[in-house]
Amino acid sequence: MSGANNKVSVSVHFVQAILKHCLDAGIDTQALLRRQRIPPRLVLEPQARISVQQLADLQTSAMQALGDESLGYAERAIPLGTWDMMCHAVITSQTLGQALNRHCRFFELMANGIPLKLAIEGDEARVELAPSASAHGAYFSELCLLNTHRFACWLVQEELPLREVHFEHSPSTRAIDYRLMFVGNPVSFEQNDTSLIFGASLLEKPVMQTPESLRRYLRHPVLTMLTTSYDFSWTAKVRAQLRQNLLFMPELPDVAAALDLHPQTLRRRLAAEGNTFKQIKSDIRRDTALHFLGKRSLSVEEVAHRAGFSEASAFIRAFKGWTGLTPYSYRKGL
Numbered sequence: 001m002s003g004a005n006n007k008v009s010v011s012v013h014f015v016q017a018i019l020k021h022c023l024d025a026g027i028d029t030q031a032l033l034r035r036q037r038i039p040p041r042l043v044l045e046p047q048a049r050i051s052v053q054q055l056a057d058l059q060t061s062a063m064q065a066l067g068d069e070s071l072g073y074a075e076r077a078i079p080l081g082t083w084d085m086m087c088h089a090v091i092t093s094q095t096l097g098q099a100l101n102r103h104c105r106f107f108e109l110m111a112n113g114i115p116l117k118l119a120i121e122g123d124e125a126r127v128e129l130a131p132s133a134s135a136h137g138a139y140f141s142e143l144c145l146l147n148t149h150r151f152a153c154w155l156v157q158e159e160l161p162l163r164e165v166h167f168e169h170s171p172s173t174r175a176i177d178y179r180l181m182f183v184g185n186p187v188s189f190e191q192n193d194t195s196l197i198f199g200a201s202l203l204e205k206p207v208m209q210t211p212e213s214l215r216r217y218l219r220h221p222v223l224t225m226l227t228t229s230y231d232f233s234w235t236a237k238v239r240a241q242l243r244q245n246l247l248f249m250p251e252l253p254d255v256a257a258a259l260d261l262h263p264q265t266l267r268r269r270l271a272a273e274g275n276t277f278k279q280i281k282s283d284i285r286r287d288t289a290l291h292f293l294g295k296r297s298l299s300v301e302e303v304a305h306r307a308g309f310s311e312a313s314a315f316i317r318a319f320k321g322w323t324g325l326t327p328y329s330y331r332k333g334l
Helices: 013-019 029-035 040-044 052-066 082-090 096-109 131-136 138-156 175-181 200-204 211-217 221-227 234-242 252-258 263-272 277-293 300-306 312-323 327-332
Strands: 009-011 049-051 116-121 124-129 164-166 194-199
Touching: 009 013, 009 052, 009 175, 009 277, 013 029, 013 040, 013 052, 013 138, 013 175, 029 040, 029 052, 049 052, 049 277, 052 221, 082 096, 082 138, 082 211, 082 221, 096 116, 096 124, 096 138, 096 200, 124 138, 124 200, 131 138, 138 175, 138 194, 138 221, 194 200, 234 252, 234 263, 234 277, 252 263, 263 277, 277 300, 277 312, 277 327, 300 312, 300 327, 312 327
Parallel strands: none
Antiparallel strands: 009 049, 116 124, 124 194, 164 194
16 A cells, blocks of 8 residues: 555545435434544535545445445445455456456346446457446446456556546546546546446456455455555656655656656656646645644644645645635644
């Protein structure tokens, strides 16, 4: 599990999606949020973000409170423990292709079946979600494909490249947030299908996990899938360089030299991943600030310093731009 990856943040849109059915079920969503140290006010701010760890903990808590691993999206509740049993059914697979076949077949056999199917045509493979699943809501489709991709990456201990992710619905948040959830792979909306599309050769990759490693994974599968990184993207390489000294972050030419690239080449490679050097710097500072504000032993001034700001006033202005709240208001809501 990557400690740096724990400090990545995600859009509050995903919080809203997780909580969508909790109120109807009589669950105190404010108490649920506070248990995960998420200020309830933050959920109302469209630009707000939380850490990946907070998201993983909130999703797990919401599933437990609802008694439903679909978070209320499926026609009938998916009982707690279903994902665990699927993992046990899959873990003895020899190859990724065999594992994905078992994964899809397991959910197809459930009483309220999740209609997933592995299809292969030429050099292209797809994990498809049947059109009927769209009736359960956009987030249900997103969750099914996200879990399938992240689980597959965990099985082979490698970040599996996708040619594209297709959704039939329209996006509910910024494109960059979906790219983050699908580890930088291209995501398209308003398509004719809902599917993960990838090279068929990936199906031959050996499954690297074992029943022993599965026991560790099942302690917190959502957190493991969201924070374990096998990322060798240029964005990840730039983030690693910048994290070495947040207060005196190197500029693009210095980072390019460290990566043995021409600055313009690095710009192009980041652009191909939907990113810019300036945006990465801002994201690192924002995500670091969100991480350390949860530690009450640190003053706001110390958090500002750790996030790479020489002056607290500049940090407060930047934080308000990121979340709609001052650092003090954010911390007060924790």
